[in-house]
Amino acid sequence: MDYIDFCKKYYATTKIPISLLLGTAEKYSTIGELFSVEPLTDYPVLAGGPNPSIHFYSSEIIYGCICIEETDYVIILGPIFECPVTPSQINLFMQESAVPAAYREQIVEFLYTIPTTSRLHLARHLSLLHLILNRKNADIPEILEISFGNTVNRNSHNVKQFIENKENEELHSTHYMELELYEHIRNGNPKKLADFLKSTPLNLNEKKLAKSPLRQAKNIFISTVTNVGMIGAIPGGVDVERAYHLMDMYIQECEQLQTLKEINDLQYQMLFDFCEKAGETHLPSGISADIYDCMNYIRSHTNEAIRLEDVAAHIDRSTSFIAKKFKSELGFNPGAYISRCKLEEAKSLLTFTEKSLTEISNYLCYSSQAHFQTAFKKKYGMTPRQYRNKTQQI
Numbered sequence: 001m002d003y004i005d006f007c008k009k010y011y012a013t014t015k016i017p018i019s020l021l022l023g024t025a026e027k028y029s030t031i032g033e034l035f036s037v038e039p040l041t042d043y044p045v046l047a048g049g050p051n052p053s054i055h056f057y058s059s060e061i062i063y064g065c066i067c068i069e070e071t072d073y074v075i076i077l078g079p080i081f082e083c084p085v086t087p088s089q090i091n092l093f094m095q096e097s098a099v100p101a102a103y104r105e106q107i108v109e110f111l112y113t114i115p116t117t118s119r120l121h122l123a124r125h126l127s128l129l130h131l132i133l134n135r136k137n138a139d140i141p142e143i144l145e146i147s148f149g150n151t152v153n154r155n156s157h158n159v160k161q162f163i164e165n166k167e168n169e170e171l172h173s174t175h176y177m178e179l180e181l182y183e184h185i186r187n188g189n190p191k192k193l194a195d196f197l198k199s200t201p202l203n204l205n206e207k208k209l210a211k212s213p214l215r216q217a218k219n220i221f222i223s224t225v226t227n228v229g230m231i232g233a234i235p236g237g238v239d240v241e242r243a244y245h246l247m248d249m250y251i252q253e254c255e256q257l258q259t260l261k262e263i264n265d266l267q268y269q270m271l272f273d274f275c276e277k278a279g280e281t282h283l284p285s286g287i288s289a290d291i292y293d294c295m296n297y298i299r300s301h302t303n304e305a306i307r308l309e310d311v312a313a314h315i316d317r318s319t320s321f322i323a324k325k326f327k328s329e330l331g332f333n334p335g336a337y338i339s340r341c342k343l344e345e346a347k348s349l350l351t352f353t354e355k356s357l358t359e360i361s362n363y364l365c366y367s368s369q370a371h372f373q374t375a376f377k378k379k380y381g382m383t384p385r386q387y388r389n390k391t392q393q394i
Helices: 003-014 030-035 087-097 101-113 119-134 140-148 156-167 175-187 190-199 213-233 240-255 260-281 289-299 308-314 319-330 334-352 357-363 369-380 384-391
Strands: 018-022 025-029 053-058 061-067 073-080
Touching (some): 003 018, 003 030, 003 073, 030 101, 053 140, 061 087, 061 119, 073 119, 119 140, 119 260, 175 190, 175 260, 175 334, 190 289, 213 260, 240 260, 289 319, 334 384, 357 369, 357 384, 369 384
Antiparallel strands (some): 018 025, 061 073
């Protein structure tokens, strides 16, 4: 097969930029052909990684990667954007691609022609290319799971249970379960969301909205994505325009699906997508990868007696390095962030569980209940009991 000719025809058909590498050397790229720029040298290829796969230059610039087996050729799809391109993304892409400033106007026009593409749709492109080029089937949910990272154990069965329970009309209240789901989205912690979906039988009551099971699943999806965006993501800091665009994109994607499994997979992706985007807004711009890893580690270990030494060991750095980086990048020390995360977890436990103050204090590894109560009141201006009474009356 003439791979360069294949790439040209693929771009002409899809308008998704494509590049062909031989090893690490660029042999062809859409951008190179259109603008006569120098070949890129830094592509998001993971040697020995899964095939095909999705990678990110940043949280908003996505690439697909597929290795042509029994050759040294690699195909890269991208850049791809899930939302309409913004000026900051244009600047980041220009920097990433080392495109001369003289080409900026043409590059901007080119980026605007790239169709907005969800990760699910990109996974379908990769699956099709894998079938054409390698004559093998690629499981779309596996491609998506890899794209979300290995730190969160996401089992699509959890969201299947979510859909089934949403159709279940058992006669008991699920108000607090729904609120907790949206709380996890709002807090932007995918691991907490995964643990919640795995451990909590969600019975989100819905009246029957359609006779067809497929139509019913779509109606429930539309209701869910709207609530996730409005109650979870936007209050969590996701830009309103971006949240509405994502809601519209997921609804349109859902309407095209023809099986319950496809809707289940999409719902699975949607929940974590909104959760991750809310999490991104909690981080100041310019934060380093080391501190980002530390923050995620702390947020995922609030029920442990975590120390600065534990955080430093997680990224194999010294305690002095971590303390200095926290202060310079975030304006506070690691201990303050550990305390903040524990207290945020305490707020959720006070609102959504019947755990006693002693149980919550022990769970979050405070030295005593008195210490927990003092820290909570200092942070929020009320005692844990007062907070519980206030939130459970809402």
